[in-house]
Amino acid sequence: MSSPVYRRILLKLSGEALMGAGTDGIDPDILERYALEVRELVATGLQVALVIGGGNLFRGAGLAARGMDRVTGDHMGMLATVMNALAMQDALERLAVETRVMSALKIGQVCEDYDRRRAMHHLDKGRVTLFAAGTGNPFFTTDSAASLRAIEIGADLLIKATKVDGIYSADPVKDPTATFYRRISYDQVLHEGLMVMDTTAIVLCRDHGMPLRVININEPGALQRLIRGEEVGSLVVS
């Protein structure tokens, strides 16, 4: 098999991706499946950073809609991402993949604090490095955290794993005339209001020239083909 065309990538998974067929929480079978995929990536020599959302457990906006203080809700959302990262760390380590979890919020008895230099050191050592607790600030999302960390650590590519094949002009399930974008600019994403990532995340990537691939995580082999340079999903560039 050919070598990866990238040295270092950051993969963003939503919290919901961990639910499997369930309606919340973490499905251990799904977790193991993703862990196996990540192990295959690491086995190629690729450096892998991960950001996992928290939407399977808590979202600040959802909690605020039910009356909770928004900032407290966002703190709960960020802590939810730490739980997901710990679950993924456990799944990876059961497969003998070396990992580190680094949190943007200080919880030093649970995992390391985020430190860019240490993160790059872990990646250089081949450790899967999971960035937890988002950006550490309320009113942001884990898409923004993924964009920020990808830029900070000098990733060659940010990969957003979704349940669809890439970016369409409209929801292909509701609108059969929706067109598929194989390649699109960040400005076009903003102009057309496409739901790829939130605006903060898109603007960060655009302004710092971070390319983004949106892929279907449920398509077998998609990640492996992508890291070997195949055209998989949609590519967004500045």
Ligand code: UDP
């Ligand atoms: N969150 C936050 N700041 C961040 C990242 C996340 O406050 O930098 C909170 C926010 O409440 C968010 C929740 O954590 O709704 C879970 O993250 P997200 O909604 O991005 O998860 P996903 O949709 O990817 O599962």
